[in-house]
Structures are given as C-alpha cells and as structure tokens.
Amino acid sequence: MKSDFAKLDRWLLFWTIFMFVLGIFMIFSASSVKASLGGAPYYYFVKQTITFSICAIVSYVIMSIPLRFYNKMAFIVVIGVVGSLVVVYLYGAIINQARSWIPLGFYNFQPSEFAKAAIVLYMAVYYNKYKDSKKLIVILFPLLAAITMGALTFIQPDFGTTVIIVALGIIIFFAVPFDKTIKKYIFQLAALVVGVTVLFILITGSPILRPGQLARFDYKNPCTKYLSGGSGYQVCNGFIAINNGGLWGVGIGNSTQKYLYLPEAHTDFIFPVILEEIGLIAGIGIIIIYIIILMRIMKIAFRSYNLMGSIIAYGTAVYIFLHVFINLVGVLGLLPLTGVPLPFLSYGGSYALNLSILLALVQRVEIENKQKMRKKILMQGETT
Secondary structure, eight states: OHHHHTTSOHHHHHHHHHHHHHHHHHHHHHHHHHHHHTTOTTHHHHHHHHHHHHHHHHHHHHHHSOGGGHHHHHHHHHHHHHHHHHHHHHHOEEETTEEEEEEOSSOEEOHHHHHHHHHHHHHHHHHHHHTTOOOHHHHHHHHHHHHHHHHHHHTTTOHHHHHHHHHHHHHHHHHSOOOHHHHHHHHHHHHHHHHHHHHHHHHHOOOSSOHHHHHTTOOSSHHHHHHTTSSOHHHHHHHHHHHHHTTTOSOTTOOSTTTTTSTTTTTTTHHHHHHHHHHHHHHHHHHHHHHHHHHHHHHHHHTOSSHHHHHHHHHHHHHHHHHHHHHHHHHTTSSOOOOOOOTTTSOOHHHHHHHHHHHHHHHHHHHHHHHHHHHHHHHHHHHO
16 A cells, blocks of 8 residues: 555645645635634634545545446446435525535535536546447437536536536547547537527527626626626726735735625635735746646646546546636636636635545556556566
C-alpha cells in the first residue's frame, strides 16, 4: 500500500493541497462579516475545514481502490445520482430560489454536483468496454444519461450546473475514438435535434429559460444598469473589489466589498475578494496554478494504458476547466453570470467533495499507470 502511494503525481498532489488550504483561509476572510452577523465569525471556516478533512479521508480511500472495482459500480452510481435528483425535484430544500439540496441536518447534499463525477466515471467505464461498438444506441447511451441528469438539474432551476453536466458529457463523448462514420451520423442527429428545438421555440414562442435566467444574458455594462435601477449589482461590486485591490491588494482581511456589498462573497464571487485582498499579481498566480494542475492531469491522461484511465483524467481536466472558465468570465462580466463555484476556492461541501473524488480517481489512474510500466520493465528484463 505504501509503495502504491509513492507512485502518486506529487506535483499534482502538492498544488491540490495548496489550493484547498488557500481556499479555506480565503473563505474565512470573505465570509467573516456575514458569519459574524449570526454570532459565529468562524462558522464557514470551521465547516470548510471539516469538509476538507472529509475530502482527505475519502480521497485516501478512493486512491486505495483499484479501478476495476468501478466496472460494476459505475452504473449503480449513475442510478443513485438520477434517483437523488428526482428526490430533490420532489422534496428538496429551496435555497437562493433553487431546489437543489437534500437537507440531512448536519449537511446539505447537492446531487447535481455529484452528477459531474458520476458521468465522468460512467463514461470511462462504459466506453472502455464498448468503444468498438457499431450500434448507435449503444454508443449514445452514456450521453443520454448525461442529458437526463442535465434536464433534472435544469428544472431545479440551475442553469450553470446544467451547462457543465451536458458540456462535460458531450466533450468526453467526442473525445472517444469512435469510427469517423459513426461520429458523422451523430453530428447530423445533433444538428437535427437542435434544429427541431429552435423551430419549436420559434413556432410556439415558448422560452426555455425563465425570465430571471434570460435577464442574465443582458450582462454588458453591469454598473451602468445597476446605477439606473436595473440588474448588475453583483458584477458591478465585483469590479469595485478588483479595482480596490490593484496589483498587490489591500491586505488579507481588509476587503471592503465583503461587508455585504458583494452578496455571497465566499461562494461564487470569491475571486474578486481574493483580488481585492492579495492583488492582481496573486490572481494571475492562481490562474497559472490552475494551468499547472490541468497540465499534470492531461499528462496522466495521455500516458494512461487504457481508455478508462484516459477518460477519467481527461474528463476531470475538462470539469475543472469548465468551472474555472464559466466562473471567471461571469464575475468579470465577459459572459452571462451562471453562478458556479470556483475550484478549490469557493465555499461548498458537495462541490469540494466531488472535486476531491475526481482528483483522487486521477491519482489512482497515475498509480496504475506506474504499476503497469513497472511490470512492463520487469518483463522486458526477464526476456533479456
């Protein structure tokens, strides 16, 4: 067991722990004012620290389990997530105008977050087995599972998470080395579905998105709209935080926007608070660390000895990239705000645990890559 953990990608492990620890301290700083109003200034800090401890234990267990174990478990995990999403729709708690959580007393369980890990794992297991199939329904089945989970998330409503779940499924799907003719038919089928959907909307005049969701697409000039009595409050105050920070920041704990000017500063909008307190230079450093993490994961994907390991690593990289990209372009006012957490840094139990599960699976892929490589070297030694 100890020799297995010596095979981990140490740089990936180092930067993962570094970012989680940085996130804990920035969550404490960003949430201190809101938590103090409830009489417990350390509330979010303590909860996220407990979450990090749980993530470490779960990661250790996952890294200890051979990937072959998931050949029988992946489909059960998907069924469990779909069932949980149905329970959320029927009985879930409404928080911030979305029915996305199952309250467990000590913890609010968010199934839509675990749908992301479930679809990555399931597609990895499934296509490792059926990658050579010529039957369209067999090839499309995991994609239909992703769309089902996306649809159940969309009606909560949670548009940002829906986009990530569906995009994750589609990107992984087109990365699988299918026959080119099969992919051509699928492109044609996708174009037909999109065309029929657009035609339906034009004929019926029924918008898919709710008025509040549609309003987010009017995202340009947020401060002008906010000052004139319109939307743009969050993004505008995010701009103020970034401007206050300058290159070097005003110092950790000295943010002014966290004094309830910036709603939920410790969740989706934590990046502006980070830039305000430790500056643009540190923000650029964080983006560089994200790039390093993605490069390490993709390196593991490229040298994986089978398709399952490759999809697990590739899907995790896509997952992290989508979250970083959608969060940053939203808070910077470059695209509509969708409300997705920033990896490692945003407060949230379900998201942190889901991210830890995927990263632990990637590390397990690396362990088995090195085990396979060692066996290959030993066999070559014996033959010579």
